[in-house]
Amino acid sequence: MNLSRHLKRLALRVGKARAFCVLLLVALAALRIADVPALEELRLRSFDAYQVIEPRRKTAKPVVIVDIDEKSIQKYGQFPWPRTLLAELVTKLRQMGAVVTAFDVVFPEPDRLNPDLAASSFAGLDDETRTRLRALPSNDQVFADAIRKSRVVLGESGLPYMLRELDKTLPVTGLATLGGEPQPFMLNFPGLLRNVEVIEKAAAGRGIFSIRNERDGIVRRVPMLMQTQGITMPSLSFEMLRVASGTETILVKSDRAGIKSVAVRGFEVPTDRNGQLWVHFARHDPSIYIPAAAILDGSAPAQAVAQKLVLVGTSAVGLLDVKTTPLDASIPGVEVHAQVLESALTRTVLSQPNYAIGAELLTALLLGLIVIWLAPMFGPITLVIMGAIFAALLIGTSWYFFQQQRLLIDFTYPLLSTTLIYSTLIFSNFVREQAQRRRIKSAFSQYLSPALVAQLAQSPEKLKLGGEEREMTIMFSDVRGFTKISESYKHDPHGLTTLMNRLLTPLTNAILDRKGTIDKYMGDAIMAFWNAPLDDHEHQLNACHAALDMLDRIAALNKQREDEAIQGGPVYIPLNVGIGLNTGICVVGNMGSDLRFDYSVLGDSVNLASRLEGQSKEYGFPIIVGSKTALAAKDKLAILELDFIMVKGKTEPEVIYAIAGREDMAHSERFQQLRNLTIEMLACYRNRDWDGALFAIERGRSSDVAQQLEALYKLYEKRIREYLVSPPPADWNGAFALLTK
Numbered sequence: 001m002n003l004s005r006h007l008k009r010l011a012l013r014v015g016k017a018r019a020f021c022v023l024l025l026v027a028l029a030a031l032r033i034a035d036v037p038a039l040e041e042l043r044l045r046s047f048d049a050y051q052v053i054e055p056r057r058k059t060a061k062p063v064v065i066v067d068i069d070e071k072s073i074q075k076y077g078q079f080p081w082p083r084t085l086l087a088e089l090v091t092k093l094r095q096m097g098a099v100v101t102a103f104d105v106v107f108p109e110p111d112r113l114n115p116d117l118a119a120s121s122f123a124g125l126d127d128e129t130r131t132r133l134r135a136l137p138s139n140d141q142v143f144a145d146a147i148r149k150s151r152v153v154l155g156e157s158g159l160p161y162m163l164r165e166l167d168k169t170l171p172v173t174g175l176a177t178l179g180g181e182p183q184p185f186m187l188n189f190p191g192l193l194r195n196v197e198v199i200e201k202a203a204a205g206r207g208i209f210s211i212r213n214e215r216d217g218i219v220r221r222v223p224m225l226m227q228t229q230g231i232t233m234p235s236l237s238f239e240m241l242r243v244a245s246g247t248e249t250i251l252v253k254s255d256r257a258g259i260k261s262v263a264v265r266g267f268e269v270p271t272d273r274n275g276q277l278w279v280h281f282a283r284h285d286p287s288i289y290i291p292a293a294a295i296l297d298g299s300a301p302a303q304a305v306a307q308k309l310v311l312v313g314t315s316a317v318g319l320l321d322v323k324t325t326p327l328d329a330s331i332p333g334v335e336v337h338a339q340v341l342e343s344a345l346t347r348t349v350l351s352q353p354n355y356a357i358g359a360e361l362l363t364a365l366l367l368g369l370i371v372i373w374l375a376p377m378f379g380p381i382t383l384v385i386m387g388a389i390f391a392a393l394l395i396g397t398s399w400y401f402f403q404q405q406r407l408l409i410d411f412t413y414p415l416l417s418t419t420l421i422y423s424t425l426i427f428s429n430f431v432r433e434q435a436q437r438r439r440i441k442s443a444f445s446q447y448l449s450p451a452l453v454a455q456l457a458q459s460p461e462k463l464k465l466g467g468e469e470r471e472m473t474i475m476f477s478d479v480r481g482f483t484k485i486s487e488s489y490k491h492d493p494h495g496l497t498t499l500m501n502r503l504l505t506p507l508t509n510a511i512l513d514r515k516g517t518i519d520k521y522m523g524d525a526i527m528a529f530w531n532a533p534l535d536d537h538e539h540q541l542n543a544c545h546a547a548l549d550m551l552d553r554i555a556a557l558n559k560q561r562e563d564e565a566i567q568g569g570p571v572y573i574p575l576n577v578g579i580g581l582n583t584g585i586c587v588v589g590n591m592g593s594d595l596r597f598d599y600s601v602l603g604d605s606v607n608l609a610s611r612l613e614g615q616s617k618e619y620g621f622p623i624i625v626g627s628k629t630a631l632a633a634k635d636k637l638a639i640l641e642l643d644f645i646m647v648k649g650k651t652e653p654e655v656i657y658a659i660a661g662r663e664d665m666a667h668s669e670r671f672q673q674l675r676n677l678t679i680e681m682l683a684c685y686r687n688r689d690w691d692g693a694l695f696a697i698e699r700g701r702s703s704d705v706a707q708q709l710e711a712l713y714k715l716y717e718k719r720i721r722e723y724l725v726s727p728p729p730a731d732w733n734g735a736f737a738l739l740t741k
Contacts, residue, residue, distance in 0.1 A: 017428035018372050021421050025368040028417045029361055037215060043410045044214060047278075048326035050402045055327055056282040062345045063338045064305060065289050066093070068314040072293040079314065083111040083139035083199075085296070087146035089312070092295050094150040097306030100244045102153035102236055104209050104313035104321070104334040107195045111139035144202035153239050154203040158189030158210035158228055166192065166229045170200050173207075173239060174249035175225075175232050182225070182254040186275050187212065189228040207239030211323065211336060219323045221276035222340050224262045224269060225252065234262075237340040240309055241267050257354035269344050270351030278350035278408060279336065280343045284328045288338060289315065309345075311338055352408040363394070364414040368421045375425040387422060391415055467589030472531045473543040473581060473629060474606050475516070476613035477507065477550065479524040480576040488571055495570060500524060503575060506553035514546035515539075519600050529601050532588040540583050540632035544659055547579045547623045548637075580613030581659075582606075582626035608647055612656060619643070620711020621658035630657035638666035640678050642712065660708075673703060681716065690720050 032039060066089070068079055076085060093101050110117070115136040125133075137145075147154075189210065194200055208226055213219055224238045234242065234250055242250060247264040254260055258273020271277050292312070294300035313334025314321055321333040343349045367390055375383060398411035479485070489496035504526065508518060511528045515536050519527040528546075530539035558574050565572035584605025591600045605626075612624040619642050630639050638661040644653040665671050677700040684692035697713045 015376070017425055017432075018376070020428070021368070021372045021424050024424060025365065025372075025417065025421060028368075028413075028420065029365065032357070032361060032364070032413050032417075039413060039416075041215065042412045042416065044216075044218075044220060046398075046410065046412045047220070047408055048218070050399070050408075051281055051326045054403060056280040056339075056343065056348055058282050058285065058342065058346075060346055061285075061288055061308075061342070063288060063309045063311065063341045065332075065334055065338055066292050066295055066310055066312045067289045067332075067334075068292045068312070068316060069289075070316050072291050072296075073316055075293045076296070079316070080105075080107075080111075082113045083107070083143035084113075087139075087143040089292060089295055090143070090146040090150050090152060092298075093305060093310055096295070096300075096302040096304075097308075098150075098310040099307060100151045100153060100204075100240050101310045101312060102207070102240050102337075103155045104236065104311055104337060106155050106157050106193055106209075107140075107143075107199055108193050110196055111143075114138040114140060138198075140196055140198050144198045147199065147202040147204075151204045151243050152202075153205040153207055153236060153243055154195050154200065155209040155236050156195065156206055156233065157193040158208050158226060158233075159191030159193055160189070162191040162229060163193060166194075166231065167197065170194065170197065171206070172231055173205065173234050173242065176249045176251045177254065178251060179254040179260070180256060182252045182259045182275065183227055183232060185254065185258040185273055186225055186227045186232070187223045189226060192228040192231075192233070205234075205239040205243040207234045207236035209236040209333075209337065211333065213323075217324055219279070219325050219336055221272065221278055222336065223274070223276045224271055225250070225259075225275045235337075235340075237337040237344075238262060238264075238269065240311075240341060241269075241344060244309060255354065260354060267344055269349055270353070272352050273354055277340060277343075278352060279325075279339055280348050280350045280406065281325050281327045281339055282342070284331045284335065288335075309341055311341075313337075348406065350402075350406050350408055356407075356409055360410050360413050364417040367394075367414055367418040371418055371421050371425070375422060376429075380426075383422065387418070390418060467587055467591075469585055469587055470531060471539075471583065472529050472586045472588065472601060472605070473539045473583045474586065474601065474609035475511070475526070475528045475530075475543055475547065475579060475581050476610045477526045477528075477547075477577050477579045478613055479503065480578055480617060481573075482524045485573050485575070488573060492570075499570075502557060503554075506557060507550050507577070510549035510553055511546050514542040514549065516543065516546055517599075520598065529586070529588070532601070533599070540629045541636055543581050543583075544623075544625065544629065544633045544637055545662075547581060547659060548662060550577065550579065551622055577622060578613050578616030579623045580609045580611065580616065580625075581623065581629045582609035582612055583628035583632065584608070584626070604647070608654065611645075615645075615656070618711070618715060619656075619658060620709070620715075621660065623659040625657050625659060627655045627657070630655075633659070636663050636666075638662065638668075638671045640675060641682065642678075670704065674708065677703060677709065678712070681713075685716055685720070688723075690724060693720055 068081075073079055090101060115133040116138060189208070192208075194206075195203075200206065208223075208228070210226075211219055211222055214221075222235060222237065224235050226233050226235070238250070242264045245265040245267065251263040252259060252261075252275075253263065259271050259275040261268050261270045262275065263269070269277055290300050290304055295305075311334050313332060315332040315334075322330050323333045323336050325331060325336070325339075374386070378386070394411040394415050398409045401407040401409045485499075486496055489499065503524070504521065507526060511518060511526070514530075515534075516528045516530050517532060519529055521527075530536050530543045536542060554575055554577055558572075561569070561575075562572045564570070582605050584603065586601045586603035586605050588601045589599065591602070592598055608626055612626060616622055616624045621640070621642070624642070625633075625639075630641075633639065637659055640658045640660055642656050642658050644655045647654045660671060660674065677696065681693055681696040681700065684690075684696055693716065697717055700709055700713060
């Protein structure tokens with residue numbers, strides 16, 4: 001329970017994705033400590049790649065292989081050969097100067113051609129012949145005598161099962177330890193196949209030639225020491241080093257992590273924790289092979305063997321001693337032992353120190369925490385660059401240790417761990433962004449056009465839902481005479497709803513098509529705004545165009561309804577709207593309660609837009625705009641100055657304007673006449689030239705644009721007559737002075 005609470009607190013403090021990545025980092029560390037097959041396979045393959053890129057270069061050839069090859073078998077018969085022939089081989093190798101001779105074969109049974117066996121098994125022999133045969137020394141004894149005169153190491157085979165109890169009287173190699181007990185870390189063979197007793201006792205050394213392949217069948221490591229049936233046995237190759245050095249015992253160094261190295265006089269070979277040597281392979285080298293027949297018939301030169309370690313083995317296909325290495329798909333198994341000896345003698349062995357796993361875990365932990373910390377703070381490109389740098393550092397460091405120090409330090413686990421952490425964070429960000437986009441689409445699909453919703457979903461960072469101040473253009477629209485219209489549908493509420501939908505749909509589309517955002521519907525009224533949530537650098541002009549589009553669509557709807565009425569539809573009552581636009585600083589964001597809120601806007605500019613919408617009927621123009629809106633659109637639209645009004649909270653009056661049409665109308669002769677008449681009338685009015693103002697009004701009524709200005713004329717005519725009865729205040733001129741500055 002406490003752990004669950006702690007995890008929840010961690011998730012809240014650092015974020016769920018980061019908390020999950022910390023747990024993932026711990027899980028990956030546990031997998032590395034357990035060394036699961038997938039991680040081991042990846043690590044081994046990376047080490048293979050190093051060897052392929054830079055295999056061991058042979059600077060000397062201290063080892064030769066006497067090869068029982070196909071030609072030798074053809075000449076001397078099938079293998080196993082008589083032990084007398086092998087005795088001759090050992091003797092000739094000693095005479096040619098071999099330092100140590102080792103057999104990569106085992107002789108577990110008496111020679112089938114021993115004289116005593118021949119005397120018992122051959123038919124047709126007389127008693128004298130049988131007696132003479134039995135008096136001859138056995139082939140095994142002849143072989144043992146030859147072995148005793150030379151320095152020979154016999155091979156033994158580890159078995160997956162116990163064949164028989166070991167003969168405790170047979171000699172074994174002495175073992176000394178430094179540190180902890182190494183036996184628990186050694187590979188264990190349940191059984192051991194040894195040589196016949198007479199040969200075994202004659203040899204200078206005995207070693208196991210069995211090699212355990214990795215899971216994929218490739219030989220990468222060769223055990224130097226092994227446990228079998230309660231005794232510790234060296235490998236064939238390391239026993240050769242012991243015999244060659246004249247050392248009686250093998251020294252094993254170990255610690256609590258496992259075996260560190262094995263040593264004899266003059267040689268210390270580093271191993272992994274299980275006592276296995278990482279073989280630094282060279283390419284298959286046919287030049288170190290000498291056919292056994294060439295030794296037996298004397299055709300091989302003595303210098304080919306002199307002062308060298310000799311391995312007797314086979315490359316014959318029928319004897320099935322074939323191995324796969326990181327460099328070669330198929331080489332004779334005896335060459336693996338030769339490569340072990342070459343690496344040790346030329347001091348080019350590889351090693352993976354016991355502290356390597358600690359270094360790998362620490363590196364993975366540090367890099368993982370760095371990624372968890374930095375990933376949410378940077379963009380994807382920066383993270384990819386940082387990831388490439390980290391990967392290059394890991395691979396480069398690992399390669400440096402391999403090339404310069406011959407140490408195997410795994411880069412795959414830290415790289416994989418960091419990549420998984422990074423991928424998890426990226427996936428988490430992707431899921432979070434997708435959810436955010438869905439929320440944005442759900443929240444704004446009713447307020448914005450589909451194109452803007454898609455743009456906002458693709459760039460959610462542009463959205464600030466917490467509230468912000470920005471300059472915006474606000475729109476209010478309302479249907480004129482809606483009470484009369486609704487009364488005509490008193491007995492048809494469905495018809496009224498249908499009419500409202502037919503009205504609001506084209507008006508809404510007109511707003512959305514011009515990048516507007518629908519704030520709310522209030523009965524037959526619409527509130528909308530521009531420049532939020534997405535930036536719109538032409539929000540004033542777009543709002544004005546949207547207002548003009550709304551008038552066009554209302555006209556189209558009225559025409560359609562009029563045609564329907566003619567054909568027997570509902571009574572036709574024209575729909576007219578008044579629109580108010582104003583631009584100013586507003587606060588926009590999610591507003592409401594904890595349970596319910598809307599993306600809306602507040603401010604004095606909003607209030608003024610609502611007030612302007614209410615003035616549209618009085619001034620006789622359907623679109624009334626504030627001064628900032630008009631100033632931004634004056635070069636693109638037909639705009640008329642109408643009046644000034646006092647705004648709550650301001651000492652200066654607000655000049656208001658009407659939008660009479662688009663740019664084509666602004667350049668028309670009719671609009672110029674309309675504009676000039678209005679300017680003339682306003683100039684007289686503001687200078688208290690009441691007669692001049694009334695004269696301008698009368699002159700305007702006689703012009704071609706009288707109908708469009710009639711409501712405005714009536715408004716000013718009424719004011720002038722009121723002023724003649726009750727003069728305006730003394731500071732009236734001051735207000736006009738402000739307007740005319």
